Amino acid sequence: MLFEAQGVTKRFGGLTAVSNLSFGIEKGEILGIFGPNGSGKTTLLSLISGMLPLTSGTFKWKGEEIVGQKPHRIAAMGIVKTFQNPQLFSELSAFENTAIAGHLTLKRRLGSRRLTGFFRIDRSIEVELAAQVDRDLKLCRLDAVRDQPASALSYGQEKMLGVAMGLMCEPELLLLDEPASGLGSEEIANLEAVLRDLRTRGVTLCIIDHKVGFLGRLSDQALALRNGQLIAIGKPDEVLNHPDVIEAYLGRRHA
Numbered sequence: 001m002l003f004e005a006q007g008v009t010k011r012f013g014g015l016t017a018v019s020n021l022s023f024g025i026e027k028g029e030i031l032g033i034f035g036p037n038g039s040g041k042t043t044l045l046s047l048i049s050g051m052l053p054l055t056s057g058t059f060k061w062k063g064e065e066i067v068g069q070k071p072h073r074i075a076a077m078g079i080v081k082t083f084q085n086p087q088l089f090s091e092l093s094a095f096e097n098t099a100i101a102g103h104l105t106l107k108r109r110l111g112s113r114r115l116t117g118f119f120r121i122d123r124s125i126e127v128e129l130a131a132q133v134d135r136d137l138k139l140c141r142l143d144a145v146r147d148q149p150a151s152a153l154s155y156g157q158e159k160m161l162g163v164a165m166g167l168m169c170e171p172e173l174l175l176l177d178e179p180a181s182g183l184g185s186e187e188i189a190n191l192e193a194v195l196r197d198l199r200t201r202g203v204t205l206c207i208i209d210h211k212v213g214f215l216g217r218l219s220d221q222a223l224a225l226r227n228g229q230l231i232a233i234g235k236p237d238e239v240l241n242h243p244d245v246i247e248a249y250l251g252r253r254h255a
């Protein structure tokens with residue numbers, strides 16, 4: 001198992017946002033996490049990526065506990081979260097925004113020389129970084145807007161740039177928070193193609209969304225949350241047809 005959550009719980013005062021959750025993610029799969037608004041999806045990704053401390057429970061990465069690590073350490077291990085709406089430098093190009101996101105990778109490569117190296121980057125590293133940026137932009141279907149300022153990008157392209165920036169950290173497990181929200185059907189089809197390509201390249205994906213069609217088609221394994229609790233886990237079809245899941249989405253009347 002690449003990643004495991006065991007009895008994970010997060011409380012905010014009296015509210016239990018994530019409640020005693022256990023699941024695993026196999027290398028190379030796409031895990032889809034479903035749940036209506038407020039079911040604890042974003043909180044779960046913030047816990048995994050180390051941005052929020054757990055109340056109780058544990059995470060294991062390649063068999064080792066990673067609880068209590070700082071977000072940058074977790075990212076350096078290969079667990080990377082893309083932002084729902086990335087913070088872009090609007091006057092910088094798609095290429096430049098993506099290159100900036102490469103700093104983590106660069107720091108890892110340069111190791112202890114990282115600070116001096118960062119300001120006096122040697123030419124070969126610069127060339128390698130640029131090649132990586134171009135590879136990630138192409139993978140995200142952004143090569144045509146490589147030199148456009150971020151301010152000129154469509155909303156869908158902005159979100160895709162967020163994925164390209166995440167890829168610069170060389171994720172083994174990429175966490176995506178509602179990547180399809182606000183996108184039109186053509187942009188969603190494009191996003192699906194990109195995410196399938198990533199899986200083909202060996203990146204494991206954990207995607208949360210409330211769009212059941214999009215995520216149901218894409219996922220190998222699905223997990224449904226309601227009020228922070230796991231209500232179904234298994235194949236996407238089974239999970240989405242589970243009576244508790246239907247009820248969570250549509251209310252008791254429709255169950």
Ligand code: ADP
Pocket residue numbers: 012015017035036037038039040041042043044
């Ligand atoms: P989702 O992403 O599924 O819509 P969230 O994880 O954002 O759900 O929220 C789950 C619950 O936790 C909600 O009731 C929300 O109001 C609450 N919550 C999330 N973050 C915080 C926080 N920082 N402080 C207090 N309550 C929070």
Ligand code: MG
Pocket residue numbers: 041042043
């Ligand atoms: Mg959310």
